[in-house]
Amino acid sequence: MSVDIVTLSEKFAKLKTQNEYRTIAQMNNYQFKLIRMNREFIWHAHEDTDETFFVVDGEMEIALRDKTLRLKANDLVVIPKGVEHKPKSIGECRLMLIEPAGTLNTGNAGGRLTDTRGDWI
Amino acid sequence: MSVDIVTLSEKFAKLKTQNEYRTIAQMNNYQFKLIRMNREFIWHAHEDTDETFFVVDGEMEIALRDKTLRLKANDLVVIPKGVEHKPKSIGECRLMLIEPAGTLNTGNAGGRLTDTRGDWI
Numbered sequence: 001m002s003v004d005i006v007t008l009s010e011k012f013a014k015l016k017t018q019n020e021y022r023t024i025a026q027m028n029n030y031q032f033k034l035i036r037m038n039r040e041f042i043w044h045a046h047e048d049t050d051e052t053f054f055v056v057d058g059e060m061e062i063a064l065r066d067k068t069l070r071l072k073a074n075d076l077v078v079i080p081k082g083v084e085h086k087p088k089s090i091g092e093c094r095l096m097l098i099e100p101a102g103t104l105n106t107g108n109a110g111g112r113l114t115d116t117r118g119d120w121i
Numbered sequence: 122m123s124v125d126i127v128t129l130s131e132k133f134a135k136l137k138t139q140n141e142y143r144t145i146a147q148m149n150n151y152q153f154k155l156i157r158m159n160r161e162f163i164w165h166a167h168e169d170t171d172e173t174f175f176v177v178d179g180e181m182e183i184a185l186r187d188k189t190l191r192l193k194a195n196d197l198v199v200i201p202k203g204v205e206h207k208p209k210s211i212g213e214c215r216l217m218l219i220e221p222a223g224t225l226n227t228g229n230a231g232g233r234l235t236d237t238r239g240d241w242i
Contacts, residue, residue, distance in 0.1 A: 003185055003204060008195040027171040027199045027219065030151065050148040056195065064124055074129040074177065078148045083124060098148065098219070 008056055012036065012094055014121045021097070021105060022121040033097045033118060040088040044107035051079045051099045058093035062086070129177055133157065133215055135242045142218070142226060143242040154218045154239060161209040165230035172200045172220045179214035183207070 011024045011034055018038040025032040037060065053062065054076040062069045062077065063086040069077055079085050089095075106114045132145045132155055139159045146153040158181065174183065175197040183190045183198060184207040190198055200206050210216075227235045 003190070003198065003200060005190050005192055006197045006199075008197070025173070025197060025199050027173045028202075028221075032173075032197070052146070052148045052153075069124070069126050071126055076127045076129070076146060076153070077124065078127075078146050079124060081149075100149075 006032075008034070008096070011121055012056070018092065021115055021118045023118045024096075024121060026101065029101050030098060031101045031118070033099075034121075035095050035097065036092055037087070037089040037095050038092045041086055042106065042109055042111065042113060043084055043086045044109035045082050045084045046079075046099075046103060046107040047082055049081050049100050049103060051081075051097065051103065053077050053079070053087070054096040054098065056094040056096055058095075059090040060093040060095065061088045061090065063088070127153075129155070129217070132242055133177070139213065142236055142239045144239045145217075145242060147222065150222050151219060152222045152239070154220075155242075156216050156218065157213055158208070158210040158216050159213045162207060163227065163230055163232065163234060164205055164207045165228035166203050166205045167200075167220075167224060167228040168203055170202050170221050170224060172202075172218065172224065174198050174200065174208070175217040175219065177215040177217055179216075180211040181214040181216065182209045182211065184209065 006025050018036045021033045021035050023031050023033050055071045059072045127146050139157045142154045142156050144152050144154050176192045180193045
């Protein structure tokens with residue numbers, strides 16, 4: 001079993017397309033995914049799991065039903081399961097997500113933005 | 122339920138003592154912990170879980186039985202369960218650990234460096 005360092009800047013350099021998720025590491029059944037987010041996403045919730053957003057570079061907002069969070073580099077937030085949220089980047093935001101493998105990006109909302117690939121880079 | 126941003130720099134500013142673990146966030150049964158590490162730790166393994174090291178600032182080494190990893194800011198590594206490792210900071214290293222709640226820092230080695238507090242900050 002090879003145990004290797006994951007350098008975020010190197011992984012982001014391999015991410016040629018915005019708004020696509022790529023998997024960079026796995027801890028038990030949890031995956032770490034990167035995205036160069038440049039969009040306003042949709043309202044959704046994950047009924048079965050919490051989800052962690054960690055901003056590596058840039059800024060983003062996460063709207064909740066009662067307030068809007070504004071995150072910058074080295075901020076993280078855990079969205080509890082069942083809590084509706086709508087992420088939106090401020091320009092391009094380089095983001096790391098941590099969530100169980102198989103978690104759908106669109107949660108309970110589904111629709112055309114659903115992305116089930118999450119290839120490893 | 123309050124959903125709040127966790128700003129790593131603010132949390133590190135509350136960490137007055139080196140080599141103490143403090144919990145800053147929880148995702149399902151996993152906890153995010155910070156440490157201002159300034160020491161050479163001991164050989165140990167976690168028999169039941171993988172463990173993630175994420176370097177926020179500074180540098181550290183993680184010795185494995187077959188090689189030594191050198192991590193700098195924005196590097197992460199997942200140490201698989203059962204794999205012996207010995208972390209060592211290079212001066213002070215500001216580190217975020219991600220692991221299941223209740224994971225002992227000394228794993229299967231035990232001893233005087235075992236720290237079961239992990240208070241929230």
